[in-house]
Amino acid sequence: MxxxxxxxxxxxxxxxxxxxxxxxxxxxxxxxxxxxxxxxxLRISAGAQAAGKALAIFLVYQPGGVARSVFQTCAHMVENGFAPLVISNTPLSDMDRTTFQELSHMVVERPNFGYDFGGYRDGVWLVEKLGLRPFEVLFLNDSVWFPVSKSATLLADMRATPQDYVGTQVFGDVT
The missing domain is CATH 1.20.5 (Single alpha-helices involved in coiled-coils or other helix-helix interfaces)
Structure with missing residues (x-):
């Protein structure tokens, strides 16, 4: 049975x-x-960071206001040579938009159609539309709490690898 x-x-x-x-x-x-x-x-706002050879498509969904840790993630990407293209799946407050503009190449606010993959899709579409030709593209979601410490070397380690495509995954107990 x-x-x-x-x-x-x-x-x-x-x-x-x-x-x-x-x-x-x-x-x-x-x-x-x-x-x-x-x-x-799409609501597109220009940012202060110049687009270069390394671009990060940083997807955020922060309907209650952007957490400080998300801005820290964005700043960490800039410190490591990436120009973030922030894709927000919800409208941003004026203050959050302004903060993102200081830390990014561009800020895009969009309806949450297609959720995360819809946001990434719009990011790739916009890169093509703008004629950007980055050598490196980092896809990152705000659900990843990163970096955990100031001494994080993950981005440098990823960039140093000879591989064409690199990803990360946490298995098991992360403590």
Whole structure:
């Protein structure tokens, strides 16, 4: 006999898949509509950092106001030679926008369409639209608490590798 918990789990999985059917039909049309209106839906503000060979597409979602640690992450990227392109999936306050402008090449406020991947997609689109040709691109999300210490060398270590693509992952106990 199949345990009840397994049946419940499989029923929940089927419910989730069934709910995704209408989205699979609607989302391609919604994506095309968004793409056609993208220039109208994005609020783009120039920043103080010049675009160079290293660019960071820094995705943030801070609907209650930007945490100080997020600005510290942005400053750390600048200190390590990256020009951040800040993509906010929610409107920013004037003060937060101004702070990001000091720490970035550009600040983009967008609707939260497509969530994180939608924001990264708009960042890559904007890099192309602006004709930027970075040699290095760092993709970073504000959900990553980084750097944890002032002596962090992760960005330098990543840049020193001969690999074309480098990523990080934490496995197990991070203490």
């Amino acid at each position: 199949i345990p009840k918990w397994k049946l419940a789990r499989e029923f929940d999985r089927l419910k989730t898949q069934a709910q995704a059917i209408p989205l699979a039909i609607i989302e391609p049309f919604a994506q095309r509509r968004y793409d056609a209106r993208r220039d109208l839906d």
